[in-house]
Amino acid sequence: MTQQQMGIVGIVDVDVAFETGTLKGCSYFFGNGGPFGSTGLGTDHLVSVVHGTSWSDGSQAAQQILNLVIVGVTSLPTTLPRNYAHIQAALSSSRRAGESRAVLQVVPFGTRVLLDQTGHRLSGRGVSEDDDVAQVPPIVTDITGEAVEQQIIFPAQYGSPDLVNGGWYWSATIATSRPGIWTYTLHVLLQRPRAGADVSAEWERLTLTCDASLDIRNHPMRNGFTGAGIGFLPMELQS
Amino acid sequence: MSGERLRVMVVVDVVSALASESLDDAVWLVGSEPRGGSTGNGTRHLQTTVAVGDELLWTVMSLECEAFASIEAIRIDPAYCTVTSGVYEGTDIRYWLGTVRKNPGKAVVPYGIEFRLGSRRDVMTLSTPDLPSITGGVAP
Amino acid sequence: MPVTVNIVVAVDVIAALSHRSPEGSVHMMDDGPLPGRNQGTAQLITWCQPGWQINWTVQQVDLQTPAVIRGIRFGAAPQRIAGSLPFAEDLSETFVWSGIVPPDVVPGLQYRYAIDIEMARGSNSILTVDTASLVVPIPCDVETSK
Numbered sequence: 001m002t003q004q005q006m007g008i009v010g011i012v013d014v015d016v017a018f019e020t021g022t023l024k025g026c027s028y029f030f031g032n033g034g035p036f037g038s039t040g041l042g043t044d045h046l047v048s049v050v051h052g053t054s055w056s057d058g059s060q061a062a063q064q065i066l067n068l069v070i071v072g073v074t075s076l077p078t079t080l081p082r083n084y085a086h087i088q089a090a091l092s093s094s095r096r097a098g099e100s101r102a103v104l105q106v107v108p109f110g111t112r113v114l115l116d117q118t119g120h121r122l123s124g125r126g127v128s129e130d131d132d133v134a135q136v137p138p139i140v141t142d143i144t145g146e147a148v149e150q151q152i153i154f155p156a157q158y159g160s161p162d163l164v165n166g167g168w169y170w171s172a173t174i175a176t177s178r179p180g181i182w183t184y185t186l187h188v189l190l191q192r193p194r195a196g197a198d199v200s201a202e203w204e205r206l207t208l209t210c211d212a213s214l215d216i217r218n219h220p221m222r223n224g225f226t227g228a229g230i231g232f233l234p235m236e237l238q239s
Numbered sequence: 240m241s242g243e244r245l246r247v248m249v250v251v252d253v254v255s256a257l258a259s260e261s262l263d264d265a266v267w268l269v270g271s272e273p274r275g276g277s278t279g280n281g282t283r284h285l286q287t288t289v290a291v292g293d294e295l296l297w298t299v300m301s302l303e304c305e306a307f308a309s310i311e312a313i314r315i316d317p318a319y320c321t322v323t324s325g326v327y328e329g330t331d332i333r334y335w336l337g338t339v340r341k342n343p344g345k346a347v348v349p350y351g352i353e354f355r356l357g358s359r360r361d362v363m364t365l366s367t368p369d370l371p372s373i374t375g376g377v378a379p
Numbered sequence: 380m381p382v383t384v385n386i387v388v389a390v391d392v393i394a395a396l397s398h399r400s401p402e403g404s405v406h407m408m409d410d411g412p413l414p415g416r417n418q419g420t421a422q423l424i425t426w427c428q429p430g431w432q433i434n435w436t437v438q439q440v441d442l443q444t445p446a447v448i449r450g451i452r453f454g455a456a457p458q459r460i461a462g463s464l465p466f467a468e469d470l471s472e473t474f475v476w477s478g479i480v481p482p483d484v485v486p487g488l489q490y491r492y493a494i495d496i497e498m499a500r501g502s503n504s505i506l507t508v509d510t511a512s513l514v515v516p517i518p519c520d521v522e523t524s525k
Contacts, residue, residue: 303444
C-alpha cells in the first residue's frame with residue numbers, strides 16, 4: 001500500500017498563552033498541504049486536506065499519516081540536537097573549571113538547563129524578567145475530539161529512536177473512507193520558569209486546548225493506463 | 240541589552256518553493272511580541288513594532304523536517320537596522336541578528352530575505368512588494 | 380502461473396526538485412523472478428513475459444514530501460502536456476499503475492517508457508524519467524543476475 005506522510009508544525013507564543021489563558025490568537029499552524037487545498041495556514045485552526053483513495057470494494061487504497069511537531073515562538077531551532085542545552089551546560093562547566101580545551105563533563109540527569117535564544121546558557125540561578133529565555137517547546141499530551149471518537153484518526157505518541165535528536169512527537173494514521181470535515185482537539189502542556197525563582201525548583205504549567213480539522217476526500221482508485229480496471233500495457237516501440 | 244529581543248521564525252514549505260520555483264505561498268513569518276502591536280503574524284506580511292535598541296532574531300524552520308533551509312541574507316535599510324549573522328555554538332545552524340538603530344516612527348521599513356533551500360544551487364528571494372517589515376511608533 | 384513484477388521508483392524528492400534531474404535522485408528496483416539489470420538506477424531494465432502483470436509504485440526517500448506517478452508512456456505515445464492528465468477530473472486524483480504485458484510484444488527488443496512523477500505543484504513539479512525499459516527475453520537468452 002502506498003503511503004503519504006504529512007507534516008504539521010505548530011508555533012505557540014508560550015508567554016502570550018500564559019497571559020491570556022488561551023491558544024486562540026497566539027498559535028500558528030502550518031502543513032505542507034497548501035498546494036493541495038489545505039487552508040488556515042498561519043492561524044490557530046488549520047484545515048488539512050487529505051486525499052484518500054479507495055478500491056472498488058471500498059477498502060482503503062493508500063495510507064495517509066499525519067506527523068505533528070509543536071514549538072514555542074522563541075524556542076531554539078528544531079534542527080539543533082534535543083540535548084543541545086545539556087551539551088552547552090557541560091561545555092560551560094568545563095570552561096569554568098579551567099580546561100584549555102572543551103571537555104564534555106557529565107551533567108546530572110534531570111538537570112534543567114536554560115538557554116537564551118542564541119543558545120547561550122543563562123546564569124542558572126534565578127530567572128529574571130529581562131532574561132531572554134528560549135521557550136521550552138510545548139508538549140502535546142493528548143489528541144481527542146470527533147475525529148478520534150469516530151475513528152477517523154488513530155493518534156499515538158512516539159519517541160524518536162535517535163538518541164541525539166530524540167524527543168516525543170505525535171503521529172496519526174487516517175482512515176479516509178468517510179469524506180467530510182472532521183475536527184480534532186490538541187491538548188497542549190505549556191511550561192516556563194517562574195521569573196525570580198530558583199530555576200531548578202519552580203515552573204509554571206498550563207494545559208490548553210486547540211482545535212484543528214481534517215477535510216477528508218476520497219477518490220476511487222482507477223488504473224492509470226485504462227481509466228478503469230486493469231488491462232494490457234500500451235507497449236509500443238519508440239520510433 | 241537596552242531593548243527587547245524580538246524573535247521572527249521564518250517558516251518555509253521547501254518542497255512547494257522548489258516545485259513552483261517561487262516563494263509565493265511558501266513562506267510565513269511568526270514573531271514573538273514582547274511589545275505587542277505587530278500585525279500580520281502568521282503571514283508573509285508580518286509587521287513588527289520596534290524601538291531603538293531592540294534586537295530582532297531571525298531563524299528559519301522548514302515544514303518538512305528532512306528538508307534543508309537556511310537564510311543567506313536579510314536585506315534591510317541599515318539606517319534603521321544593521322544585521323549580522325551568527326551560528327549556534329558547535330553547529331552550522333545559523334541565526335540573523337538585527338539591531339534597531341533608528342525608530343521608523345510611522346514609516347514602514349520592508350526587508351527582504353534570501354534563502355538557500357534543499358540542494359538547489361541558486362538562492363531564492365522573497366519578491367517585492369510582498370515583504371515583511373518593521374515599524375515604529377513606540378516610545379523608546 | 381501468473382507472475383507479478385513490482386517496480387519501485389524511489390525518489391529523493393528534495394534532490395530531484397533542487398537539481399531538476401533524475402540524475403542521482405531516482406533509483407528504480409524490481410522484484411521479478413528474473414532480476415532486472417541496472418537495479419538502483421534510473422536505467423532499470425526489467426525482464427518480463429507476455430501475460431505477466433507489472434506494477435509501478437513511487438516511494439519518497441524523504442518521507443514527508445508528496446510524490447505521485449502522473450503518467451507512464453511507452454514508445455510513440457503523445458508527449459505529456461504540462462498539467463494535462465489522462466482521466467482525472469481533478470488534480471488530486473491518484474491512479475494505480477498496473478498492466479499486463481500484451482501477447483504481441485517482440486522478444487529481445489527494449490520497450491522504453493517514460494514515467495512522470497509529480498512532486499507538490501508548480502512549474503517545476505514534474506520530473507520525467509525516460510531511461511527505463513521492459514524487455515521480453517529471447518528464449519535461451521535469459522541472463523543470470525549481475
